[in-house]
Amino acid sequence: MNLHGVLAIYKFEMARTSRTLVQSIVAPVITTSLYFIVFGAAIGSRIQQVEGVSYGAFIVPGLIMLNLLTHSISNASFGIYFPKFVGTIYEVLSAPVSTMEVVLGYVGSAATKSLILGIIILFTAAFFVDLQIAHPFVMLFFLVSTAASFSLLGFIIGIWADNFEKLSVVPMLLVTPLIFLGGSFYSIDMLPPLWQTISLFNPVLYLVSGFRWSFYEIADVNVGVSMLCIILFMAACLSVVFWIFKTGYKLRT
Amino acid sequence: MxxxxxxxxxxxxxxxxxxxxxxxxxxxxxxxxxxxxxxxxxxxxxxxxxxxxxxxxxxxxxxxxxxxxxxxxxxxxxxxxxxxxxxxxxxxxxxxxxxxxxxxxxxxxxxxxxxxxxxxxxxxxxxxxxxxxxxxxxxxxxxxxxxxxxxxxxxxxxxxxxxxxxxxxxxxxxxxxxxxxxxxxxxxxxxxxxxxxxxxxxxxxxxxxxxxxxxxxxxxxxxxxxxKLGKKQLILELSQPLALIPGSLASFELELSADGNQLVYTFDTQAERTGITSLLDDLKESGIAFRDLDTTQSTLEEIFVNLVSDAPVGQGGPQ
Incomplete structure (x- = not known):
């Protein structure tokens, strides 16, 4: 295994974040704080508790998932798209690194950045609401597996995209609506029966539900189903990534 | 290995x-x-x-x-x-x-x-x-x-x-x-x-x-x-301008410059006989004197242009 190669990509990508610290870390923290002020304090004070949890605390797992998903995708997609755009990808393609090593480098760094962000938001939330984490290891499982699998999705988008519009079209038109409609800010029990059924087709619901269960032991769907869902999603993304490198799709002619 | x-x-x-x-x-x-x-x-x-x-x-x-x-x-x-x-x-x-x-x-x-x-x-x-x-x-x-x-x-x-x-x-x-x-x-x-x-x-x-x-x-x-592929040219600076190339020199396929002061003879360096000695003898016999002479060799550029315009080429070939 070319460990030096993996580390080179990983460190390079992490260093890129340190140059854009405000955009990568400060901005999401400020946005999340605003969510707490608006939903937690202003609107939340008028909403009754959700299944025994204050509304401000209820939305914390959803907010972390929202940031985890969007930043995993944007970090990984930009990480691989930018070398394609400026042409420096030639170096990765001509280097003695395997598919797995390239993925480890790019996806690993994107997932690490998202994880750091998720943890920062968790600590930020603790300033605003009374947090409890009933199952820390399950929480960590969802945190790591979501960061990794959505970074894989971002990596796929970054390879597929051949312009900046394509780079943002999937996160904006597909992922963001799925997150907002995936129970990030509400329990699906609050919806009419038809919409409850429709929501069950939204994969993000399973992530938010499982993640929320690890905090408060309340969930829209069984936590085991949530875990299976994220594992299947990661397996699907990995299969696509291997197919990309096997066929050279959009990378090698 | x-x-x-x-x-x-x-x-x-x-x-x-x-x-x-x-x-x-x-x-x-x-x-x-x-x-x-x-x-x-x-x-x-x-x-x-x-x-x-x-x-x-x-x-x-x-x-x-x-x-x-x-x-x-x-x-x-x-x-x-x-x-x-x-x-x-x-x-x-x-x-x-x-x-x-x-x-x-x-x-x-x-x-x-x-x-x-x-x-x-x-x-x-x-x-x-x-x-x-x-x-x-x-x-x-x-x-x-x-x-x-x-x-x-x-x-x-x-x-x-x-x-x-x-x-x-x-x-x-x-x-x-x-x-x-x-x-x-x-x-x-x-x-x-x-x-x-x-x-x-x-x-x-x-x-x-x-x-x-x-x-x-x-x-x-x-x-x-x-x-192999480079051609050489012998350039003769004539003492007196020439109006026409004499018929006795026709076999050398000489080129005469526009002002008549220069005769150019192109020869193959790989040939058994370059023909230079014969040319100089024939020039003397024809009464054509020259005050200077020079030789030039084709550059790689000329060879390249010839090759890509005439491709495929029989000579050489990939090794």
Whole structure:
């Protein structure tokens, strides 16, 4: 295994974040704080508790998932798209690194950045609401597996995209609506029966539900189903990534 | 795996057809020995970059086999790619990185442990040491070109590909590049460069390969090529202007300059008899005196133009 190669990509990508610290870390923290002020304090004070949890605390797992998903995708997609755009990808393609090593480098760094962000938001939330984490290891499982699998999705988008519009079209038109409609800010029990059924087709619901269960032991769907869902999603993304490198799709002619 | 006699790079029956049906390479065969400099000449779109890209792993071959130090470029890609360094045609750099970090990245990517002494040596050799902490975006075009070479040398490759190393650079930088290439050769690096500057090949290459329309139409040792295909001209400065070439000299197919002061005789250096002695005798007999004479040899450029306009060529052939 070319460990030096993996580390080179990983460190390079992490260093890129340190140059854009405000955009990568400060901005999401400020946005999340605003969510707490608006939903937690202003609107939340008028909403009754959700299944025994204050509304401000209820939305914390959803907010972390929202940031985890969007930043995993944007970090990984930009990480691989930018070398394609400026042409420096030639170096990765001509280097003695395997598919797995390239993925480890790019996806690993994107997932690490998202994880750091998720943890920062968790600590930020603790300033605003009374947090409890009933199952820390399950929480960590969802945190790591979501960061990794959505970074894989971002990596796929970054390879597929051949312009900046394509780079943002999937996160904006597909992922963001799925997150907002995936129970990030509400329990699906609050919806009419038809919409409850429709929501069950939204994969993000399973992530938010499982993640929320690890905090408060309340969930829209069984936590085991949530875990299976994220594992299947990661397996699907990995299969696509291997197919990309096997066929050279959009990378090698 | 290989002995010193084996070629360091061997290309056999290499074909490349792109998905749109464009046949970029047609049955390329070429062996390159350790330590030599080979220049691949060819017009734009001839297939030079495709050939390099296949060997380096960026483009997939349609068929054929390429080995580097006896290792197959597909099966043993880790071995072959760690032996090769590539300097691409375009100045593709990460503008916001520093010189030091981008070279450290390249070395790591190629699987080598950090070695600050080696990176310092490379940077000093390429006159970039003073700019090691500068952001790449602040470098001049010439410095960026040298940086690309430094990146390619960061993992101590045995084979270096230079794809149009002097495209768009000024005359003094071209001289610098030629010096760098010459120093690399002295350190034992095998160099394959593509160019469409003929004088570049003439100046620094040991062998010249000519690619046209996806075919390697000729590979020859540079001096042999020039001797084989180069025509020589004898130019006679006449004492008195001549209105017409006398009929007695018709067999020499002379050319008379417009002002009648110069006679030009073109001869084949490979011919058994060049005909110079006979010409001079016949001139004397015809009463034509000359005050000076000069000879010129075809440049590689003229040879190249002749070859690509007449391709395919029977002489030489891929080795």
């Amino acid at each position: 290989t002995n010193s006699e084996d070629p360091i790079l061997s290309i056999q029956n290499l074909h490349k057809t792109y998905s749109d049906g464009f046949e970029a390479l047609k049955d390329i065969n070429l062996d390159i020995s350790k330590g030599e400099i080979i220049a691949l000449l060819g017009p734009n779109g001839a297939g030079k970059t495709t050939l390099i890209s296949i060997i380096c792993g960026i483009v997939r071959p349609t068929s054929g086999k390429v080995t580097v130090c006896g290792y197959d470029i597909i099966r043993d890609f880790r071995k072959t790619r760690s032996i090769i360094g590539l300097v691409p045609q375009e100045l593709t750099t990460d503008s916001f990185e520093t010189v030091w970090s981008t070279i450290t990245f390249s070395r790591g990517l190629y699987g080598k442990p950090p070695n600050t002494q080696h990176i310092e040596k490379v940077l000093r050799e390429l006159s970039l040491w003073d700019r090691k902490d500068s952001m790449i975006m602040t470098l001049s075009g010439g410095m960026k070109r040298r940086l690309m070479i430094a990146k390619a040398l960061s993992h101590e490759p045995e084979v270096l590909f230079l794809d149009e190393p002097t495209a768009g650079v000024d005359v003094s930088l071209r001289q610098d590049m030629w010096e760098i290439v010459s120093e690399l050769k002295q350190s034992g690096v095998t160099i394959i460069l593509t160019t469409h500057y003929i004088d570049e090949a003439e100046e620094i290459a040991d062998r010249v390969g000519i690619i046209n329309d996806g075919e390697l139409i000729l590979v020859e040792e540079k001096h042999t090529l020039m001797r």
